[in-house]
Amino acid sequence: MLEAALPHLLRDLVVRGAGPLLALGVDCASRCAAKGEIPAVTAVAAGSASSQVVKNARPLRDVLG
Numbered sequence: 001m002l003e004a005a006l007p008h009l010l011r012d013l014v015v016r017g018a019g020p021l022l023a024l025g026v027d028c029a030s031r032c033a034a035k036g037e038i039p040a041v042t043a044v045a046a047g048s049a050s051s052q053v054v055k056n057a058r059p060l061r062d063v064l065g
Contacts, residue, residue, distance in 0.1 A: 003034075010040040010053070022041070037065070
């Protein structure tokens with residue numbers, strides 16, 4: 001479900017609350033050994049900002065990587 005939702009939540013204007021959903025994604029992906037890039041997550045993770053969204057996107061990108 002998060003795989004389908006995250007690209008929409010991480011568009012040009014990131015939706016408020018996306019950071020905790022990314023953290024949930026890390027937990028879910030880790031538990032079920034999910035693999036496969038989500039381009040929107042990868043793009044956000046590459047950002048230089050120190051927001052919660054970027055900080056949570058990086059471990060999700062790495063778990064899915």
